Structure formats: structure tokens, C-alpha cells
Amino acid sequence: MYLTIKGLAKSFGENEVLKNIDFAIDKGKVISIIGPSGSGKTTLLRCLNTLEQPSKGLFTFEDGLTLDFSKKVNKQDLLKLRRKSGMVFQSYNLFPHKTALENVTEGPLIVQRRNKKEVTKLAKELLTKVGLKDKMDLYPNQLSGGQQQRVGIARALAIQPELMLFDEPTSALDPELIGEVLRVIKDLVNEGWTMIIVTHEIQFAAQVSDEVLFMDGGYIVEQGSPDKVIRNPQEPRTKQFLDRIL
Ligand code: ADP
DSSP: OOEEEEEEEEEETTEEEEEEEEEEEOTTOEEEEEOOTTSSHHHHHHHHTTSSOOSEEEEEETTSOEEETTSOOOHHHHHHHHHTEEEEOTTOOOOTTSOHHHHHHHIIIIISOOOHHHHHHHHHHHHHHTTOGGGTTOOGGGSOHHHHHHHHHHHHHHTOOSEEEEESTTTTSOHHHHHHHHHHHHHHHHTTOEEEEEOSOHHHHHHHOSEEEEEETTEEEEEEOHHHHTTSOOSHHHHHHHHHHO
């Protein structure tokens, strides 16, 4: 397995929003996380790159990196964990005063201190790949939501992560702009990226995922192939959720 997670828990004060989460993802696989609002999906994703620090949980990567959050974890290991993943946010989170190209080069240049010429070349390739070849010099407010999100995807790819994390990447978009973003994500699936996607696009999740996790109340209530979880759910809570949204 690329990454195995055991006993992940996260509390905000008294409120335990993730409870004893176990799952694993293999290289090149796609996991989608579905479930009602407030069930802990975003928090789970944020724990995977330490935007939130887990309260408990054992993370084991196949390269040997191991973090046990029930003990004090060292800064070096946290940094290693953070560098493994690229995150795509619901609200894009682009720098408003930087062009599309500068948004994509920022991470590799400033955080990773890579060579400017190389990084610029890579960023141009990535923006071309997401269909924004002729928009590189525009600012976020000159782009549609779908275009901004595609910049967000190029930016996450630019740090050359091992794992791509998507936090409801289309939920802020007008319906007519959702397709162009899902198409880009589908291209990444076909390229073999390892990805975890929090989404309300159930049909999309069914199409692209190797595995689906259904969360409710901070637990993974049901997990398995899309055929099992989406097309033939066993748990009443999963059925109820899918009945409401499909
Ligand atoms: P989902 O993504 O499934 O909608 P979230 O992970 O956003 O769920 O939220 C799960 C629960 O955690 C909610 O009750 C939410 O209010 C709470 N929560 C999330 N982030 C914070 C935070 N930074 N501080 C306090 N509570 C939070």
C-alpha cells in the first residue's frame, strides 16, 4: 500500500469530528469520499496533509515514513508528510495579485526553491494540459470559476506530489462549468495519479473511483468498490443519503 491509516481521530475541543478512521490507498488508485455535510470529509482530507493535525492515528507510507499522532511527532516528519500531497480547494485559494502562471510557479519557486527556468517551463506545460495555454498571463478575477479551478489543479501538480487531494473541487462552480473541471480530473485518473477526492458528484465518483468511502458522523460507515457502495449500498445510512441526492 502507498499509504495506510489506522485509528485516525480528530477533535476540535470537545467535538470529535473524526472517529477511528482506517483506510489504505495503493499507488495509482482513486478513492472518493462521499457523505452528508458535516460528516468529516474535509477534515479527513486536511488531516492527510496536516492542514489539520490529527489528534490520534498512525500513518504509514510505503517508503517507510511513519507518523504516530498519539505521540509527539517531529517537525521534520510533518514537513515530509506535507510535501507528499498537492491539494485542490473548493474555493480555489489562488493569489489574487498573481497571474495564472505566477500562481502555478509560486510553490515550486518559493517553497521548493527550484530553478526558475525549469519551473516556468513546467508551469506552462501544466497550464496547457489543463486547457489554459492562452490564459497564463491573466489574473484570477479575469478567469471564470472553472478556469480558476483548473489553475488550482495545475498549481497542485506543479509541486510534483505523490498524492493529489481534491476537496469538493466543483462545488463552488456554476453547473455549466463543472464538466470542464471533471474532465481535467478524469485525465489525471487516466494518467495514473494517486488521488483522494471529496465530492458530491456521485456519478463522477462512481465512474472514476477504485474505492468509495461513505462517511457519516465522523465514521467511515461503508467502504468498497463503487459497484458496492454506490450501486448496491448495504448500510441504511448510505442508502438514505444516496436516495436523497440521486
Ligand atoms: P464535511 O466536509 O463532511 O462537510 P467537515 O470536515 O467540514 O465536514 O466538518 C466536520 C465537523 O467538524 C463539523 O461539525 C464542523 O463544524 C467541524 N469543524 C470543521 N473544522 C473545524 C474547525 N476548524 N474548528 C472547529 N470545528 C470544525
